[in-house]
Amino acid sequence: MSERKMIYLCLAHMSESGMEQKYVKEAFDTNWVVPMGPNVNAFEGDLAAFVNRRDFSTHPSASLEMTEWKDRKVVCLSAGTAAVHLALISCGVKAGDEVLVQSFTFCASSHPITYLGAKPVFIDSEPDTWNMDPELLEKAIIERKEKTGKYPKAIIPVALYGMPYDCERIMAIADKYGIPVIEDAAEGMGSRFNGQVLGTFGRYGVLSFNGNKMITTSGGGALICRNVEDANEIMWYATQARDAYPYYEHTAIGYNYRMSNVCAGIGRGQMTVLDDHIAHHKHVQQLYRELLADVPGVTLHDQPADPRYDSNFWLCAATLDPSVRIVGQENAYKEVIKSAVGGAAGVIKSVDSAITDCQPNDNVEALRVFMLEKKVECRPVWKPMHKQPVYADAVAYVNGVSEEIFKVGFCLPAGPAVTDDDVRYIVDCIKEAVEK
Numbered sequence: 001m002s003e004r005k006m007i008y009l010c011l012a013h014m015s016e017s018g019m020e021q022k023y024v025k026e027a028f029d030t031n032w033v034v035p036m037g038p039n040v041n042a043f044e045g046d047l048a049a050f051v052n053r054r055d056f057s058t059h060p061s062a063s064l065e066m067t068e069w070k071d072r073k074v075v076c077l078s079a080g081t082a083a084v085h086l087a088l089i090s091c092g093v094k095a096g097d098e099v100l101v102q103s104f105t106f107c108a109s110s111h112p113i114t115y116l117g118a119k120p121v122f123i124d125s126e127p128d129t130w131n132m133d134p135e136l137l138e139k140a141i142i143e144r145k146e147k148t149g150k151y152p153k154a155i156i157p158v159a160l161y162g163m164p165y166d167c168e169r170i171m172a173i174a175d176k177y178g179i180p181v182i183e184d185a186a187e188g189m190g191s192r193f194n195g196q197v198l199g200t201f202g203r204y205g206v207l208s209f210n211g212n213k214m215i216t217t218s219g220g221g222a223l224i225c226r227n228v229e230d231a232n233e234i235m236w237y238a239t240q241a242r243d244a245y246p247y248y249e250h251t252a253i254g255y256n257y258r259m260s261n262v263c264a265g266i267g268r269g270q271m272t273v274l275d276d277h278i279a280h281h282k283h284v285q286q287l288y289r290e291l292l293a294d295v296p297g298v299t300l301h302d303q304p305a306d307p308r309y310d311s312n313f314w315l316c317a318a319t320l321d322p323s324v325r326i327v328g329q330e331n332a333y334k335e336v337i338k339s340a341v342g343g344a345a346g347v348i349k350s351v352d353s354a355i356t357d358c359q360p361n362d363n364v365e366a367l368r369v370f371m372l373e374k375k376v377e378c379r380p381v382w383k384p385m386h387k388q389p390v391y392a393d394a395v396a397y398v399n400g401v402s403e404e405i406f407k408v409g410f411c412l413p414a415g416p417a418v419t420d421d422d423v424r425y426i427v428d429c430i431k432e433a434v435e436k
C-alpha cells in the first residue's frame, strides 16, 4: 500500500501549461532580474483587468452602483503586509492616530498600524459573515471622536476566509464620517459583493500572493488604487521615495517594497488559472456542504443567503459544537507544541506552557490532532487580535462573537490540489473522530 500524502489547507499550485516558468525564464533571458520590469507591468495590467471586471449578471440589485466607478489601478508590492503599510501611510496615518481594524483576522491586517506608531482599535465581528460588525464600527467611530476629539484615520475590514464583509453598510458608514476604507482582501481575491470584486469599494484594496493564497508569486502582494495619482504615490513610497533629480533627493521616508520581476513572472502565469482556482474553491465548499450536512455537531461556515454575497471560499471553515466528544479529547493540550502549526514557515518561539487563557475548546484541539494523524491539515481559526498578548493594551469594541468562534472554529483543506476524493476522505475522518 502506498503512503497517503498529507492534505494541506491551501498550497501553491502552478498552472498545467507551465506559463509561470515561461515568464520567469523570460525575465532571466532578458536580464530583468530586478524589482521592476516587463513582468511587473504586465502582471499589474492583468490584475487591473481582473478587478475591473464586474459581473452583475446574477445579481438582482445589479443597477445599484455603490461606488463612483473609475478604472482601478494596481501596484505590485513585495507582500500584502507591505500593501497594508503603504495604504495606511497614503491615508495620512501618523504616530498617535487611531485606525479601526477587524479583530478577527491574521496579524498582517493590524501590525502595520503599529509600524507607524499609530494605535489599532479592534472591532468585533457579526455572526453571519464573521467580519466587521457595522453597528460596532459606527459605535466606535462616535465614541473615539468623543474620547479623543478626533475621528479614526482609516477603517480596515477583512474578508475572512474569503467571505465578503457587508460592503454596502461599511462603505455607507465610512462615507458618512469621511473616513477612508482600506479593504483587506488578501484572503478574498476574486470574492464579490453585488457583482463587484472586493478591494474595489474602498480607497485601497489589499491583495496577497503568499504561497497559501488564491494565487501565488511565492511571496508578494498588491494594492488596488482608485486612481493614477494614488497609484503613483504608492509606487513612489514603494521605491524609497525618490524625487525627480539626476541624483537621489528625498523629501519623505520611503520603503523597498516593489515586487521582483521574477516573482511577477510567476504571477502572470498564475493569472491564467485564477478563475479556475476560484471555481475549484467554490466546488470544494459545495462538496463539504453536501457531505457535512448530516454530521451532527459540525456546522459549515457558509455565506449569507443574500445573493449579493459571492465568496471565493479560500478556506473551508466550520464550527464544532462543544457537546461533541472527539476521540483522544482527554489528551488535548497535554503537550507543548514543538513545531509550527500551520503554513507560515519560519521560527516560532518555544513556550513553557501548552495553554493560554483563550484557546480553542478541547474537542477542537483533539480534532486537529486526530486529523493530523490521518494526514489532514486542520487548523484553528485566527485568534482575534484583541485577545493577543501583544495587543493587551489596545482599545477594542467587542460583542463576544469572534472569541466564541475562536473556541469552536476550525479550517479544512480547500486548495486547488484538493480532490473530490480528498474531501470525501476528510469528511469520513471527521465522522470517525466523533465519539459514538
Ligand SMILES: *Cc1c(COP(=O)(O)O)cnc(C)c1O
Pocket (backbone or CB within 6 Å): 079, 080, 081, 082, 105, 106, 108, 109, 158, 184, 186, 187, 207, 208, 209, 210, 220, 221
Ligand atoms: C495573507 C494575509 C495578508 C497579507 O500577508 P502577506 O503574507 O504579507 O502577503 C493580510 N491580511 C490577511 C487577512 C491575510 O490573510
